[in-house]
Amino acid sequence: MSIAFHNRASSDLADEYGNLKQQIAALEEQADAIKGELKARASDVPFIGHRWTVTISESVSKRLDTKALRNLLGDGLSPYEKESTSIRATVKPTMILGERAA
Numbered sequence: 001m002s003i004a005f006h007n008r009a010s011s012d013l014a015d016e017y018g019n020l021k022q023q024i025a026a027l028e029e030q031a032d033a034i035k036g037e038l039k040a041r042a043s044d045v046p047f048i049g050h051r052w053t054v055t056i057s058e059s060v061s062k063r064l065d066t067k068a069l070r071n072l073l074g075d076g077l078s079p080y081e082k083e084s085t086s087i088r089a090t091v092k093p094t095m096i097l098g099e100r101a102a
Contacts, residue, residue, distance in 0.1 A: 018091045 005013060039056055047054040070077055
């Protein structure tokens with residue numbers, strides 16, 4: 001699905017993006033609350049609804065403590081590091097004179 005934004009003002013896109021992020025945050029909060037309740041009922045798995053089936057499972061992972069490794073190896077760690085770059089969009093309410101941010 002392709003949506004053309006070239007004819008929209010940047011300020012309108014910023015507002016629409018912020019509104020969507022706010023809605024997503026509210027939905028994620030609701031989903032997390034429901035997930036917490038399902039986890040509390042984990043002995044009843046799987047949870048079979050009319051449209052969705054939810055299973056609860058545990059996974060364990062290990063991660064390297066790069067700060068501790070850097071302290072131990074110093075610059076000896078450098079050959080094993082891989083640099084990555086990312087671009088992120090940060091959303092915050094626009095302060096309007098005389099109004100509180102939402």
